[in-house]
Amino acid sequence: MTDEEKKRHQEMTEIELVIGHVLRIGVITSAVVIILGLGLALITGKTGYPAGSFPTTFSAIFQGVAAFKPFAIMMLGLFLLILTPVLRVVVSIYAFAKEKDKLYVWITTLVLVILVFAMWIGYLGK
Template sequence: MNQKIKQETKDIELIIGKILRVGVFVAAAVILAGLAMFLIEGTGGYPANAHPSRPAAIIQGAIALKPYAVLMVGLFLLILTPVLRVVVSIYAFFKEQDWLYTWITTAVLVILIGAMVIGYFG
């Protein structure tokens, strides 16, 4: 039984590593695409001082291939990567039945979500 838990822990650690690597590479690719679009077009795709800040407006701008919005999506993906790591860590601690770290990591996730909500409405 103990060997099974050790193997599951190792598997989860590998998954966490993959999430971090893939997240950073995808975010970097999106940011580089937005930067290339900006350099090619010579503009962010919005009038001066009229950049979107709400997620829906950023997504609409990215769908319309506006360079500034594409850059913002890349930055959002970069921020989301460690948040996903926290979520997977909660699962890992839960599987290990390490209740203290499960609760601590859950508290970290709640704080992260709270900070995002405050940033959105603030």
């Protein structure tokens, strides 16, 4: 194995570790936020919203979090959980670009575009 191959292998190992950390941190953060919202709901006995109602837009979620509404905090945790694999795709694009693998950069970028488009459609459909 040449020095260049060793360096490339070491870089890819480091990027894989970063991807693992991103996923781990995202899942742990979202779990903590969801547990905080659930704990607040259990302590107060209220959700912060009328029965059958919950925040569905970004602004409603962030306004609810600012007002310490338990359902809004739990929705933020779910939003963070959904964003975790999206962030992993972004880091993968960087990894493939660093490796100079143009085909996988394009494929992964297409995956990111599809994810963003699907989230946008879901947001519009509410």
